[in-house]
Amino acid sequence: MIPAAFEYYRPTDLSGVIAILQEHGDDARVMAGGHSLIPMMKLRMAEVPHLIDMQDVAGLTGITIGDTITIGAMTTQAEIIDHAGLAEAAPIMREAALQIADPQVRYMGTVGGNVANGDPGNDMPGLMQCLDAEFTLVGPDGERSVKARDFYEAAYMTDREDEEVLTAVSFAKPAGGYAYEKQKRKIGDYATAAAAVQLVKDGGTCASASIAMTNLSDTPIYSDAAGAALTGTSVDADAVKAAVAAMLGDIDPVEDNRGPVAFKRHVAGVILARAIERAWSRA
Amino acid sequence: MKDEVTSREDRIDALGGMGCKRKRVEDARFTQGKGNYVDDIKLDGMLAGDFVRSPYAHARVVSIDTSAALEVPGVLAVLTAADLEPLGLHWMPTLAGDKQMVLADGKVLFQGQEVAFVVAEDRFAAADGVEAVVVEYEELPVITDPFKSLESDVVLREDIAGEGDGVPDGAHGPRKHHNHIFTWEVGDKETTEQVIENAEVVAEEMLYYHRTHPCPLETCGCVASMDKVNGKLTLYGTFQAPHAIRTVVSLISGIEEHNIRVVSPDIGGGFGNKVGAYPGYVCSVVASIVTGKPVKWIEDRMENLMTTAFARDYWMKGKIAATKEGKITGLWCHTVADHGGFDACADPTKFPAGFMNVCTGSYDIPVAYLGVDGVYTNKAPGGVSYRCSFRVTEAVYFIERMIELLAIELNMDAAELRRINFIKKEQFPYKAALGWEYDSGDYHTAWDKALKAVDYEGLRAEQAQRVEDFKAGKTRSLMGIGLTFFTEIVGAGPVKNCDILGLGMFDSCEIRIHPTGSAIARLGTISQGQGHATTFAQILATEIGLPADSITIEEGDTDTAPYGLGTYGSRSTPVAGAATALAGRKIRAKAQMIAAYLLEVHDDDVEFDVDRFVVKGAPEKFKTMKEIAFAAYNQAIPGIEPGLEAVSYYDPPNMTYPFGAYVCVMDIDVDTGVTDIRRFYALDDCGTRINPMIIEGQVHGGLTEALAVALGQEIAYDEMGNVKTGTLMDFFLPTAWEVPNYETDHTVTPSPHHPIGAKGVGESPHVGGVPCFSNAVQDAFRAFGLRHTQMPHDHWRIWKTANELGLHD
Numbered sequence A: 001m002i003p004a005a006f007e008y009y010r011p012t013d014l015s016g017v018i019a020i021l022q023e024h025g026d027d028a029r030v031m032a033g034g035h036s037l038i039p040m041m042k043l044r045m046a047e048v049p050h051l052i053d054m055q056d057v058a059g060l061t062g063i064t065i066g067d068t069i070t071i072g073a074m075t076t077q078a079e080i081i082d083h084a085g086l087a088e089a090a091p092i093m094r095e096a097a098l099q100i101a102d103p104q105v106r107y108m109g110t111v112g113g114n115v116a117n118g119d120p121g122n123d124m125p126g127l128m129q130c131l132d133a134e135f136t137l138v139g140p141d142g143e144r145s146v147k148a149r150d151f152y153e154a155a156y157m158t159d160r161e162d163e164e165v166l167t168a169v170s171f172a173k174p175a176g177g178y179a180y181e182k183q184k185r186k187i188g189d190y191a192t193a194a195a196a197v198q199l200v201k202d203g204g205t206c207a208s209a210s211i212a213m214t215n216l217s218d219t220p221i222y223s224d225a226a227g228a229a230l231t232g233t234s235v236d237a238d239a240v241k242a243a244v245a246a247m248l249g250d251i252d253p254v255e256d257n258r259g260p261v262a263f264k265r266h267v268a269g270v271i272l273a274r275a276i277e278r279a280w281s282r283a
Numbered sequence B: 001m002k003d004e005v006t007s008r009e010d011r012i013d014a015l016g017g018m019g020c021k022r023k024r025v026e027d028a029r030f031t032q033g034k035g036n037y038v039d040d041i042k043l044d045g046m047l048a049g050d051f052v053r054s055p056y057a058h059a060r061v062v063s064i065d066t067s068a069a070l071e072v073p074g075v076l077a078v079l080t081a082a083d084l085e086p087l088g089l090h091w092m093p094t095l096a097g098d099k100q101m102v103l104a105d106g107k108v109l110f111q112g113q114e115v116a117f118v119v120a121e122d123r124f125a126a127a128d129g130v131e132a133v134v135v136e137y138e139e140l141p142v143i144t145d146p147f148k149s150l151e152s153d154v155v156l157r158e159d160i161a162g163e164g165d166g167v168p169d170g171a172h173g174p175r176k177h178h179n180h181i182f183t184w185e186v187g188d189k190e191t192t193e194q195v196i197e198n199a200e201v202v203a204e205e206m207l208y209y210h211r212t213h214p215c216p217l218e219t220c221g222c223v224a225s226m227d228k229v230n231g232k233l234t235l236y237g238t239f240q241a242p243h244a245i246r247t248v249v250s251l252i253s254g255i256e257e258h259n260i261r262v263v264s265p266d267i268g269g270g271f272g273n274k275v276g277a278y279p280g281y282v283c284s285v286v287a288s289i290v291t292g293k294p295v296k297w298i299e300d301r302m303e304n305l306m307t308t309a310f311a312r313d314y315w316m317k318g319k320i321a322a323t324k325e326g327k328i329t330g331l332w333c334h335t336v337a338d339h340g341g342f343d344a345c346a347d348p349t350k351f352p353a354g355f356m357n358v359c360t361g362s363y364d365i366p367v368a369y370l371g372v373d374g375v376y377t378n379k380a381p382g383g384v385s386y387r388c389s390f391r392v393t394e395a396v397y398f399i400e401r402m403i404e405l406l407a408i409e410l411n412m413d414a415a416e417l418r419r420i421n422f423i424k425k426e427q428f429p430y431k432a433a434l435g436w437e438y439d440s441g442d443y444h445t446a447w448d449k450a451l452k453a454v455d456y457e458g459l460r461a462e463q464a465q466r467v468e469d470f471k472a473g474k475t476r477s478l479m480g481i482g483l484t485f486f487t488e489i490v491g492a493g494p495v496k497n498c499d500i501l502g503l504g505m506f507d508s509c510e511i512r513i514h515p516t517g518s519a520i521a522r523l524g525t526i527s528q529g530q531g532h533a534t535t536f537a538q539i540l541a542t543e544i545g546l547p548a549d550s551i552t553i554e555e556g557d558t559d560t561a562p563y564g565l566g567t568y569g570s571r572s573t574p575v576a577g578a579a580t581a582l583a584g585r586k587i588r589a590k591a592q593m594i595a596a597y598l599l600e601v602h603d604d605d606v607e608f609d610v611d612r613f614v615v616k617g618a619p620e621k622f623k624t625m626k627e628i629a630f631a632a633y634n635q636a637i638p639g640i641e642p643g644l645e646a647v648s649y650y651d652p653p654n655m656t657y658p659f660g661a662y663v664c665v666m667d668i669d670v671d672t673g674v675t676d677i678r679r680f681y682a683l684d685d686c687g688t689r690i691n692p693m694i695i696e697g698q699v700h701g702g703l704t705e706a707l708a709v710a711l712g713q714e715i716a717y718d719e720m721g722n723v724k725t726g727t728l729m730d731f732f733l734p735t736a737w738e739v740p741n742y743e744t745d746h747t748v749t750p751s752p753h754h755p756i757g758a759k760g761v762g763e764s765p766h767v768g769g770v771p772c773f774s775n776a777v778q779d780a781f782r783a784f785g786l787r788h789t790q791m792p793h794d795h796w797r798i799w800k801t802a803n804e805l806g807l808h809d
């Protein structure tokens, strides 16, 4: 478990990062918390001849709360958990972050790394899709933004260009009830199935619903159909059933040590139903 | 004297002897990161070794090209089987009488097998060197199923296949097939089969005890240092049996034993994983001889899980017979044991399936039969006793599941079924049907205490209500009550029937009392976290009347410690603990003579009292052990040699038989398979209790490893022989989060043959815990018709059980 030799860089500004990325292309990678990247390097599954540590890059951390919430890419999961303003404005962030890995990992792991990584097991991507977040990317040609719902192409394949850095995630301050429900085998495990649900209640009916699932396909799954199945209903048993059925039409889990496909589909349904129930009770 | 005012109780307290909750003296260094583990050892000019390992489970090695590796900066040498062959070290003997390739000799038999050993200036260069070695393989058919192996034309072990028809005998007698290792049979097969055939009730099942791994926090490793000037080899390593390792190294290397010093420094857990000898040790020694420099080899986590000793992998077919009233009349078991590519089990020589023949458990079973067939497959070698004494976990799981199955067959309460079949107190010493003589026990008392403590009746009532609620659609959660009553067999063992590689399984203690009344004691065992430095000092404190805090315990250096067979199988207290007490008594005997001389009375006129010898009938006339120690060194006493030392080698007359009663209460989410352990009650009877706090710690640790094994921990292979659980992401190692609050309790039934009546406890909770957790899961579904489902009970397997019972419809 020793990585191949690599060159280590520690630039202090974004242009420095981008310059190194431009110079080495595919052979260079940025490192945020390193808690996905370093294990891959140690297993020699990722070859990174030029490693750019972003710990000293200015301007990539911090949480701004307003109608729009913006979180700098280098903000750690621990900082998300500890941020009182965020817990108030978007409580689903804290609920989800608390279910990621363990405290040691969360002190290092960042939001940017979690969403940029492209591992279907990461929890933040589904959450970002549920919140309809946008990712800010900065590259040699300047800045652009991409919707989380359009960002993920396949496992470890995203819309980000090799020379771009993800600098922030932002989303409109969520309204209504929320839940992040995750089944895992143990602390520190990726999800067997996880659901992010955000829904708005108007009188007795559901005005809008947003649903995304984690680790049930090679990308996070935003299920438009599942949200639609709840909208306009009283979120009764039938509506939940319909939402689950719609979600099951969108996911495509594969067998692994967590279990076979039939099990995962069943658990996905149970987890989503529970998430909806909890979100509705909070709406 | 100045302590005349001190009461006897105060004097006892001041010793910190047996029975007190003495704090662990080891913990100061462990909790401050000041332990000294093998990987902490740094010697001048030390090199690093690393393995090229096979990606295939079964393949011929066509060629190995080391040229590119030798170009890597820092790489000094790459050893292959061809380099070891002239030394006769390309194969090594295993503890089970088989032999194992040190480096692939023409073929590989399991994924991760050692193919070449790269020696470099540091571990980074070594790892780059490993990457650069080019090995050409030709894949061979892979066998991961022991039943298929016994029918396959594919010859796994060509080296012992023989020529023409028939296969040569193995270390344990005739072999039936080229992939067969041994057959071991105990008991009365014919009568047992007759009893079963004519029985009123029979329960029958195939129980699979899955392959798992001890996974100690510290992996295996060593530092070999050959001093070419004085011809002395020093080998530091994670050895649970340092003295045996010295002998083995001497036998296979030809270096005389006095020129080998083996040192086990602090060890970060062993659980059986560190009993055997591994290719890494041999390669490090050779590399040190070749380079003249110290060589360090440390496994990484994946190497540890994939290649060094696994545990279990037993397919146990069982039949248990009883009368309609539930009185057990016979027990039959046939086991197919998957040993992987080489037979590297660590069992006493005469017991190729360890003490599996304690599988009649805590019950008075008149007749029984056990047959075990060992089989080669394309999996890693091992078969060690993971926190148990030689396959006792398998035996106890077997009988405790069979009892539950019989209870189902009889439509009877499983607690009651146990009670009516327990060996009775007055039957001890009890000769079991498969040969063992249980030393002591009081099972009924322990069982009643346990059931009362958990309000067993109340739990059953609650469970019945839960089943009704479930059926009425009011809940999706079921409740399981797991029961286990186990009897262990530990403290191997009597030299007359227990040896490893011909070395009798005695153990030893040597004590030196210093002039000022402090002492050092050295033992043939080695702590891996059990707290020997704490407990052995307590035994001695009570035996020799000097404070435990004034006694240093030292183990693990073969140049200084007396010969012993090491620590595993809960043998430290039963064997070395006995040696300690007896050596202490020799000290006391000499001290008595010195005291009598000093007090100017006859030897028989003084008696031992806590920390002193007193003149009988005149307690104001005494000499403390401290004074006696000083006298031993500063006075010429007629007829008595100066000094105060003793050594004892203890050959136990019998094993000891700790037992216990465990109850687990578990809630199960039928829809997700998630389990929630609501309660776990563990009553242990380990005889005399040396340190209740250490016992409690051992019980917590053993139960946690039991929880792991029962609920998810496994070494799983796919059909190509790839290990699917090679990292801690997939190999379940519970954290504080997954572990419930354990309630511990005890009864005390001393061992009649042990000098202090102690039986050993380190492994009981693991042995008893696994079936208890498993029984809880299985019991939850009993009302819905479940008979048996295989471990590990992870979420998806529980879900599958529920699904197959129609609980998701």
Ligand SMILES: Cc1cc2nc3c(=O)[nH]c(=O)nc-3n(C[C@H](O)[C@H](O)[C@H](O)COP(=O)(O)OP(=O)(O)OC[C@H]3O[C@@H](n4cnc5c(N)ncnc54)[C@H](O)[C@@H]3O)c2cc1C
Pocket (backbone or CB within 6 Å): A029, A030, A031, A032, A033, A034, A035, A036, A037, A038, A039, A073, A074, A099, A100, A101, A102, A105, A108, A109, A110, A111, A112, A113, A114, A116, A117, A121, A122, A123, A124, A160, A164, A165, A166, A167, A188, A189, A190, A191
């Ligand atoms: C034991 C363990 C358990 C875990 N469990 C979970 C879990 O349950 N759920 C979960 O979601 N995660 C889990 N993780 C992963 C953890 O959350 C990681 O920290 C996270 O996935 C990546 O964040 P990072 O900051 O460590 O990124 P890094 O590891 O540094 O980077 C990950 C990848 O993203 C790229 N990258 C990082 N930052 C940027 C950026 N700003 N712009 C462009 N590319 C970037 C890197 O080049 C790399 O390819 C676990 C990790 C461990 C070690």
